[in-house]
Amino acid sequence: MTTVLDCIERVPILLRRIKESYPERRKAVSAYLTSEKVTYVDKVIFIASGSSYNSAHMAKLFIKKYCHLQAELKYPNIFVKYEAELELDSQTEGREVYVVISQGGETRLVYEALEKIKAANKPCIAITSDPNTSISRLAGLPVDMGCGQEEFLYRTIGFSTSTGVCCMLGMSIAAFNGTLDEEEQRKILDDYEIMTENLKEVEEQTKQWYERHKFSLLRKNTVMLAGTGDLYPTANEGDIKLMEMAPMVTRSFELEEFIHGPQNAFDGSMIFFLLHHRGEDDEKVRSIARFLKEKIGFCCVIGQEAGDGRDLPISSVSHYFFALEYVTVFQVLGYLIATDRGRDLHRGVNSVISDYIKKTL
Numbered sequence: 001m002t003t004v005l006d007c008i009e010r011v012p013i014l015l016r017r018i019k020e021s022y023p024e025r026r027k028a029v030s031a032y033l034t035s036e037k038v039t040y041v042d043k044v045i046f047i048a049s050g051s052s053y054n055s056a057h058m059a060k061l062f063i064k065k066y067c068h069l070q071a072e073l074k075y076p077n078i079f080v081k082y083e084a085e086l087e088l089d090s091q092t093e094g095r096e097v098y099v100v101i102s103q104g105g106e107t108r109l110v111y112e113a114l115e116k117i118k119a120a121n122k123p124c125i126a127i128t129s130d131p132n133t134s135i136s137r138l139a140g141l142p143v144d145m146g147c148g149q150e151e152f153l154y155r156t157i158g159f160s161t162s163t164g165v166c167c168m169l170g171m172s173i174a175a176f177n178g179t180l181d182e183e184e185q186r187k188i189l190d191d192y193e194i195m196t197e198n199l200k201e202v203e204e205q206t207k208q209w210y211e212r213h214k215f216s217l218l219r220k221n222t223v224m225l226a227g228t229g230d231l232y233p234t235a236n237e238g239d240i241k242l243m244e245m246a247p248m249v250t251r252s253f254e255l256e257e258f259i260h261g262p263q264n265a266f267d268g269s270m271i272f273f274l275l276h277h278r279g280e281d282d283e284k285v286r287s288i289a290r291f292l293k294e295k296i297g298f299c300c301v302i303g304q305e306a307g308d309g310r311d312l313p314i315s316s317v318s319h320y321f322f323a324l325e326y327v328t329v330f331q332v333l334g335y336l337i338a339t340d341r342g343r344d345l346h347r348g349v350n351s352v353i354s355d356y357i358k359k360t361l
Contacts, residue, residue: 002151004245004335004345008203008328011160012196015324018146018164019192022171025143029125029172032141033097036123041097041173043070046166047079047113048101051159051240052127056101057233058323059166066188066320067174076100076109080116088120097123099169103145103158105133106360114138127165129158134361143169152345154245156331159237160324164192167321188320195318195325202314202325206332209312216298217333218340220271221248224262226288227275228255230323235275238330245334246341247349255281259288268297275326276303277316302329 018025033041044063046056056073063071074083098117102110105128114135117124126139129147136142146161171188174180210217223242227235232254239252253262255274266272272292276285289307292299299310306313314329316322338345 004152004154004156004338005332007150007152007157008331008335009200011157011328012199014146014148014157014161015164015196015199016193018161018168019189019196021144021146022168022189025165025168026172026175028141028143029169030176032125033123033173033176036140038095038097038123040095040177041069043072043096044099044170044173045072045074045096046099046101047074047076047110049076049107049110051155051237052101052103052162054233054237054240055159055162056099056166057236058163058230058327059170060233061230062167062320063170066180066184067170068177068179069170069173071170076107076113080109080112084113084116088116088122097125097173099125099127099166100135100139101127101145101162101166102133102135103129103147103150103155103162104360105130105135107135108359108361111135111138111361125169127162127169153348154241154334154345156241156335159331160327163324164321167192191318191320195321198315198317198325199328202316202328203332205314206312206329207336210333210336213300213310214336214340217271217337220269220298222270223248223250223273224258224266224270225250225252225273225275226255226258227252229277229280231275231277231280231326234323234326234330235273237327238273238275238333241330241334242337245343245345246337247343248337255284255288266292266296270297272296272299274299274301276301276305277322277326278304302326 060071063069100110100114125141126135127143128136129145131142147158150157225235235252239250242248243250289301301311316325
């Protein structure tokens with residue numbers, strides 16, 4: 001029987017396929033924008049929920065820093081009910097492209113957002129796992145998420161491939177704009193390849209760490225996570241993975257926000273994960289970790305440098321895509337904790353919610 005871990009182990013291969021298809025993806029984006037009489041793109045606006053939202057969030061800084069584009073994120077419900085009319089009915093000419101993300105391709109509110117974008121004659125791209133879904137058929141340009149048919153509700157492959165596709169989409173638009181030359185694209189793609197080759201090592205490091213600490217982890221039901229920069233959306237996705245798979249009560253914060261109001265709720269019943277990338281808020285992470293370990297309870301710093309035996313040192317090697325290495329930790333931990341708790345990941349916990357709220361078309 002296929003497990004979530006089997007899905008996680010397919011991620012490197014599928015991410016490589018996305019890289020290999022980049023020339024075709026870039027060509028398709030250029031042809032679509034040209035057909036829409038777009039000459040230059042200033043901004044990419046992503047509309048998505050849950051892990052799909054987090055994947056766009058993880059790509060956001062990459063798109064802004066290396067693709068020289070503005071990037072914005074919106075939840076479908078807020079866009080459809082509160083913002084669409086204000087944005088789309090504006091008489092000002094914007095140079096933006098809307099991108100909706102739905103792995104299943106049938107999310108009701110994402111479809112409604114796409115209807116409004118299409119009615120306003122705005123360029124619209126849809127990232128889904130199947131070109132035959134309602135959302136793919138409605139979009140101006142359907143884009144393959146690259147995950148294939150994922151066997152579980154709790155997305156691991158789809159999250160990672162969606163992040164990769166969002167980054168490649170940013171590169172494609174930057175290439176269309178003429179702001180990302182061939183040499184820069186090659187450098188980024190080479191680094192992307194290095195990232196895919198390292199994911200198996202991160203998985204093994206996580207499994208070894210879990211075996212040493214699972215007694216402490218399985219005794220607790222509340223998790224706090226914090227990260228900054230590219231690792232803030234990583235913390236958000238780790239939050240969802242542990243909440244839906246374990247399941248545990250989780251909350252994630254940007255690193256600086258973590259030490260303001262939230263710290264008043266810290267106590268020894270919680271697990272704390274601090275995500276750290278070398279060169280980013282080094283001293284702040286060390287100080288927060290020291291406080292949590294000495295005064296509160298179980299704290300683990302996930303990063304390239306271990307402070308003590310509770311920390312999880314991972315061999316992050318990528319310059320542009322290290323967040324995809326870090327998120328592997330939480331995909332694996334979510335699976336391992338759920339398995340040791342006897343959770344059947346083929347089933348939802350409160351699946352009867354669909355009798356009350358219909359989320360798909």
